[in-house]
Amino acid sequence: MTRDRSIDELRHTLQSNLEEFERVRAIINDMLFLARADQGERATGLVEVSLAAEVSRTLEFLEIPLEDAQVRAVSHGDARAFVNTSLFGHALSNLVMNAIQHCAPGATIDVSIMREHGRIRIAVANPGDAIAPNVMAHLFDRFYRAESSRTNSRENHGLGLAIVKAVAEMHRGTVSATSEHGINTFAFSVARFGNEHRAMSEDALLPNAPGVPIGAGVRQAVTGSNASS
Template sequence: MSKAASSSPHVTGSATGHSIARRLALMFALAAAGVFFAVGVALYNIQCNELHRHQRQEILTRYEFVESLIARRMFNTEKWALLESKLKELTPQEGNVTYIVTSDDPRYRLGTPFPSDVKTVKEGGGVQRVFMPERTYLTLSGRVPPLGDRPAVMLTVGVDPSAFDTTSHALNVALVIASLFGVAAVAALGWWIARRSLAAVDDLSRHAQELGPKKLSERLPVCKLPGELAGLVLSFNGALERVEQAYMQLSTFNADVAHELRTPLGNLIGQTQVILSRERSVAELEEVLQSNLEELERLRTIINDMLFLAQADRGMRADNLVRASIAQEVGKSAEFLDMLLEDAGCSLKIEGDAEAAIEPSLFGRAITNLLYNAIQHCDRCSAIVIRIAESEDGVAITVSNRGMPIAAHHVERLFDRFYRVDSSRTDSRNSHGLGLAIVKAIAVMHGGTVFAQSRDNETTIGLTIAHGIAR
């Protein structure tokens, strides 16, 4: 496992196809594109409206100036000649401005009228767009009343809008280029900001790559982390701590299993080798076979208990539940231990009673294990007390015995598999350390829990049974 971890390639966010930095940069770019598009549309509309307003203003200004000249001063042919000269001065050589005056009297005409079949488009406010073959004009027309010898005339002022259109096009191109540049700049800055912000994630990835079975005590660094990552790292470190504890428990469990199985196997092999070393009588062979049978029975018990605990770990629940008197079931289990109680010089008291849904065989096994544990550690001529009490959560069954107190750090681990307060295993032949672990498994299978305490030379170990299990 450690070799695989050490040989795995270093992976960071920037090296994968789902880089957070790239996705953030893309989102920044899309957001910027949306903002620039909205702003661009608004600016485009504003500049179009302003240019159109300036175009109309220029036409209106020219029209009002010429109309004023005609309406106030041009009352005969001599004055009209001066108007013609004045309009020639006002007309640029490029031909982008034109003045047209039509009248029933040929003497009061100026410019070349637009063909009658020319295409025109009204743009509002009296302004029309006239599409000539060589160019397009924005025109404003109006009637000038007669004055003196001059009859009424029709004045038309035309301005070529191409200059405004060129300016509008240039502004639009500049706006598009600026927007594209802005989007690219925002994307680049977004990627840089994201990479800087995610540098802590890369550091955590590098530290995580270094974790392994040989470095179970190491944790990911928490200092100088953003608030968004600190909680995640603390949770991950908590998970690492639980993994370390589970790994250590598994290692201890494997060592305990090996030890528990090695002892009877060693006894079997040793006794068999001794008995085969020379000829033996039938009585001696029977004695060795009887001893080997005891060791084999012990092996079978250990294996069956381990299989039972493995099934409990997979979530097995108690089946075939029946409502029964807890005191009666405890009494039945106690009957099988009368000889052990007598040998230990202990008496048994059962206090209280309640009803609960139990599987009798499993419940009896749990009570037997609790009683057996109490008998092993009780003082001679003392009483073992079984108390049964009912509560809202279920029925609590406690087994108390007088004896040597158990340290607090041992009490917390009494229900661990293969755990013994006496680490030397001096009593390993009579107990293989799975009894209380089975009690815990049976309690969980009945929807309950286990508990233990030791004070004033009295040790109390018990379990709870739910009133009924929801299916």
């Protein structure tokens, strides 16, 4: 405001301000969400859904980022669980976006749904550089970024994986990460039943053996721009 500027200069400045305000708003919202999770808030509005359908919906929503990165995503397995679909989609989106950012063009991101230790585990795996053990121990910590020098570090304010952990805990689940044989896998789990259904027998309703993909014959794929390769 101290000197005359052209309309184009003012428009560019205002647009830059709006983008920064949006980034700050997202950080504040994420911090408020994590604060509620810290107070023991549980997921509400739970509905019984096919997790394969929810995964397919999330991958469809991320079709443009997948195409831009020239990677594709496939999903397999299925199970029904009581979840807050908005929170579930948020957690899965964070994991898939994390995989996209660490994939080379032409790579495939694998999303799997499995029963594990009385819960349903959703894992997102992608080929990538090995992750050091000292880094692995902090991946789900807030504001932790293993590669602060990445070109997109301003957009990644280090809360994405912390939110995944919070969503899992709000659904009485856990998180995990592994880096083996050139494949990095990030996963979260959700309880099969909502709190009001805990008295029901999970074993009776989930006959599959632990660690065996549920409905492994059901396979869905959302491809990026190199799907034909």
